[in-house]
Amino acid sequence: MRRMSLFRLKALAATGCLALLLTAPVLAAEASYVGSETCLGCHDDLEAGFTASLHGKAWAAEGVYEESGCEACHGPGSAHVDDPSKETIITFGEDSMQSADQQSDACLACHSASQEIALWDMGMHAKREVSCSSCHSIHKGYSPLAAMPETCYGCHLDVKIEANKASRHPIREGEVGCNDCHNPHGTLSKAQIRDESTNQLCYQCHADKRGPFLWEHAPVEKDCSSCHAPHGSRHKKLLTQRVPNLCQSCHERHGVYDKERVFTGSDPSRFAYGRSCVNCHQNIHGSWAPNRRGAKFFK
Numbered sequence: 001m002r003r004m005s006l007f008r009l010k011a012l013a014a015t016g017c018l019a020l021l022l023t024a025p026v027l028a029a030e031a032s033y034v035g036s037e038t039c040l041g042c043h044d045d046l047e048a049g050f051t052a053s054l055h056g057k058a059w060a061a062e063g064v065y066e067e068s069g070c071e072a073c074h075g076p077g078s079a080h081v082d083d084p085s086k087e088t089i090i091t092f093g094e095d096s097m098q099s100a101d102q103q104s105d106a107c108l109a110c111h112s113a114s115q116e117i118a119l120w121d122m123g124m125h126a127k128r129e130v131s132c133s134s135c136h137s138i139h140k141g142y143s144p145l146a147a148m149p150e151t152c153y154g155c156h157l158d159v160k161i162e163a164n165k166a167s168r169h170p171i172r173e174g175e176v177g178c179n180d181c182h183n184p185h186g187t188l189s190k191a192q193i194r195d196e197s198t199n200q201l202c203y204q205c206h207a208d209k210r211g212p213f214l215w216e217h218a219p220v221e222k223d224c225s226s227c228h229a230p231h232g233s234r235h236k237k238l239l240t241q242r243v244p245n246l247c248q249s250c251h252e253r254h255g256v257y258d259k260e261r262v263f264t265g266s267d268p269s270r271f272a273y274g275r276s277c278v279n280c281h282q283n284i285h286g287s288w289a290p291n292r293r294g295a296k297f298f299k
């Protein structure tokens, strides 16, 4: 995305439009406020929709143009009224003359106090020139809230593919939203998850896995994602690999569980029955069972 806008910058420079790009926001700043009624004189197709929208309703009783009308987002419009073109007003979206940051600033003028949005500058979206209006639509419907997961899938096709695999978090079913695990605006954590670590995030909904256990399975304490894919997998229970391959990626040559001896030959060991280690080692996330039984994660 950064590359695209650099490209756009170069293209504009080549056609001599760079000066325009740089002066557009300045033009708006030099203009004065004219009021929504003036705007709607020409943009009457937007009136019904805007009046019925959350922003429109919130401001219905107010008369301060800077804070309560079209110009609260689009900037003062006198220059645009004199010369109606896209260059004389703040616009939003990919084709805008304003940078993604400038577009977002128009919204942050009012929304920066929200705790949800406080870390916007830290987030990947701000860094990759995704702006507020990439997810929120002001002129469509009553609420500008984003439709999920469709809005996200527009850019995160890889996650869409994962979240539609046979084993998945019920995202498609609408029971879990991207927003439950991520703050799309920004966080201090990796991948903008809503907790300090993957494990803490998982415990929010899978409290039974939190422990503490008498017998801990080291990789479980360390990182749930050493065995589970968070969005979805083609192996059951969101596993990154199927059992026994998963277990053997760490426990490969281990006494009687030696890969070659257990699963080959005409008389395979009873330990390999059904090829499922978890038939016996059932409490794979940790156990309270006494002594050796617990230590080996049996019931």
Ligand code: HEC
Binding pocket: 034, 035, 036, 038, 039, 040, 041, 042, 043, 070, 071, 074, 076, 077, 078, 080, 081, 084, 085, 086, 089, 090, 091, 092
């Ligand atoms: C005199 C008529 C007129 C008035 C008044 C007017 N506009 Fe416009 N506006 C236009 C025209 C015509 C265009 C289309 C320019 C183009 O397509 O190049 C436009 C374009 C726009 C755009 C860009 C649309 C796009 O496709 O990106 C925005 C945003 C906009 N106006 C907002 C406003 C606001 C806010 C006000 C009030 C401050 C306002 N307009 C007042 C005629 C008007």
Ligand code: HEC
Binding pocket: 036, 039, 040, 043, 046, 047, 050, 055, 069, 070, 071, 072, 073, 074, 092, 093, 133, 136, 137, 138, 139, 140
């Ligand atoms: C809360 C911020 C906000 C307010 C208030 C607002 N707009 Fe917009 N406007 C946007 C954004 C963002 C877009 C880009 C498309 C979208 O997200 O819906 C946009 C798009 C537009 C467009 C071009 C696209 C289209 O739908 O034709 C015009 C013209 C426009 N606005 C005019 C107006 C007018 C006139 C008003 C007042 C009645 C107004 N806007 C109030 C944020 C705002």
Ligand code: HEC
Binding pocket: 054, 055, 058, 066, 067, 068, 072, 073, 106, 107, 108, 109, 110, 111, 132, 133, 136, 138, 143, 144, 145
């Ligand atoms: C002049 C102040 C102002 C500006 C500028 C503004 N908003 Fe708002 N916004 C509000 C108010 C007031 C509400 C009504 C609900 C509330 O009190 O939070 C609101 C509501 C919202 C909501 C819904 C919140 C909810 O809980 O349902 C979203 C999303 C939103 N705005 C996004 C935007 C975006 C995106 C922009 C920029 C294109 C923008 N706003 C610009 C004042 C503003």
Ligand code: HEC
Binding pocket: 104, 107, 108, 111, 114, 115, 116, 117, 120, 125, 130, 131, 132, 133, 134, 135, 136, 144, 145, 146, 147, 148, 179, 184, 185
């Ligand atoms: C990557 C997509 C995305 C971007 C970019 C984004 N938002 Fe949001 N925003 C969401 C989602 C998802 C929610 C959760 C509610 C919903 O829309 O269903 C939300 C919620 C909100 C809310 C209501 C919740 C609250 O507690 O305040 C506001 C206001 C808001 N966003 C404003 C903004 C502003 C301002 C920006 C730009 C600085 C922005 N958003 C950028 C996706 C996004």
Ligand code: HEC
Binding pocket: 001, 124, 125, 128, 130, 134, 135, 146, 148, 151, 152, 153, 154, 155, 156, 178, 179, 182, 184, 190, 191, 192, 193
């Ligand atoms: C307009 C495109 C766009 C939309 C829409 C979008 N994203 Fe993103 N998102 C990006 C880009 C670009 C990145 C940067 C990393 C990359 O290139 O994948 C990113 C990164 C992320 C990251 C990883 C952050 C990190 O630190 O690695 C998460 C999580 C994310 N987005 C969640 C969401 C969610 C949830 C939604 C829907 C509410 C959403 N995105 C909507 C473009 C988008």
Ligand code: HEC
Binding pocket: 149, 152, 153, 156, 158, 159, 160, 163, 169, 171, 176, 177, 178, 179, 180, 181, 182, 190, 191, 193, 198, 201, 225, 230, 231
């Ligand atoms: C159950 C929690 C959960 C849900 C629901 C969820 N995610 Fe994630 N997501 C994670 C975790 C955990 C990571 C971090 C993986 C890592 O880096 O260790 C992640 C990573 C990501 C990343 C960055 C790495 C990558 O895989 O590309 C993106 C982008 C992302 N998620 C987008 C989304 C979107 C879009 C949705 C909704 C369709 C979504 N996530 C739903 C937990 C979740």
Ligand code: HEC
Binding pocket: 167, 168, 169, 170, 175, 176, 180, 181, 198, 201, 202, 203, 204, 205, 206, 224, 225, 228, 230, 236, 237, 238
């Ligand atoms: C917002 C709540 C939430 C969070 C956070 C969450 N999950 Fe889940 N998880 C669910 C729900 C709901 C189900 C479906 C339960 C059901 O169908 O009985 C589920 C199911 C699962 C399943 C079983 C899937 C199956 O096929 O039966 C696994 C494994 C799982 N989650 C692992 C994780 C991991 C690992 C994390 C951390 C990255 C995590 N979850 C975070 C809500 C959550």
Ligand code: HEC
Binding pocket: 199, 202, 203, 206, 209, 210, 217, 219, 220, 221, 223, 224, 225, 226, 227, 228, 237, 239, 243, 278, 284, 285
């Ligand atoms: C060493 C690999 C491994 C790690 C690490 C791991 N799991 Fe699992 N998990 C499994 C296996 C294997 C199954 C399937 C058990 C079965 O099929 O009976 C499973 C099943 C699940 C299930 C669905 C069945 C149930 O017991 O509820 C959930 C939920 C789950 N894990 C959550 C987590 C969470 C949360 C973490 C991190 C705290 C985690 N797992 C870490 C291997 C692991």
Ligand code: HEC
Binding pocket: 217, 218, 219, 226, 227, 243, 246, 247, 248, 249, 250, 251, 277, 278, 281, 284, 295, 296, 297
């Ligand atoms: C990411 C690596 C990893 C994966 C995957 C993994 N384990 Fe482990 N496992 C460990 C580590 C590390 C220990 C602790 C070893 C020690 O204390 O000597 C351990 C301990 C154990 C123990 C107790 C060993 C003892 O000597 O008491 C059993 C039983 C066990 N794992 C079974 C499994 C099974 C079954 C699976 C597959 C569902 C599995 N493990 C997947 C890393 C892993």
Ligand code: HEC
Binding pocket: 244, 247, 248, 251, 254, 255, 256, 257, 270, 271, 272, 273, 275, 276, 277, 278, 279, 280, 281, 292, 296
């Ligand atoms: C039929 C039941 C059964 C199956 C199936 C089984 N195990 Fe075991 N496993 C045991 C028993 C019993 C012990 C304890 C041996 C002891 O206490 O000396 C054990 C011990 C272990 C240990 C601890 C190290 C050791 O040698 O004592 C590991 C690691 C282990 N199993 C991993 C696995 C893996 C990986 C699989 C799948 C390939 C698997 N087990 C399948 C019953 C089983």
